[in-house]
Amino acid sequence: MFHYGWASKLNRAHQPPVLCEIFGNTFRPTAFSPSWRTSTAFALASQMYESRNFSAMPILADALQDAGCDSADVLEHCRSPGPHVRGCWVVDLILVKQ
Template sequence: MISFVRDIFGNPFCPVAVDPSWLTSDVIALATGIYVERAFDRLPILADALQDAGCDNDDILNHLRGDGPHVKGCWALDLVLGKS
């Protein structure tokens, strides 16, 4: 249960922001596909795309590459998609 809460809310004591320069068309397309298809197994690929776009935020990258569990409402995915 705590894992699901952590996936949705992240760490409230360590707020994270997305740099707009990371939001390339590839990143947005990949994130949208993951969200719509609930294909959370592709989150590590999204982390790689974000890193290629210049993201160096360990909180985001480590969360996306983590074992999860990941659910719809994942804070890092929603952050990329502007849903949070």
């Protein structure tokens, strides 16, 4: 079986950070469960999207985790220092913009 871990590392290493912010890992799409889209997660994502202030991303990670999110990609992205911008793939998944 072929392991694609090298492709993921190469992908992140050679893309500008803003591309990873908008598209995530293009070699390994992340599944997003609708059950993680709670009213709290939706409200946080909406507020960040409208204000373009993404300082609440770690709080969003906590809300998603409380909703049962166990996706390392989603949680690590929310807890990363960014940059976070409008078009963030996690925020867009919550707001059903993708």
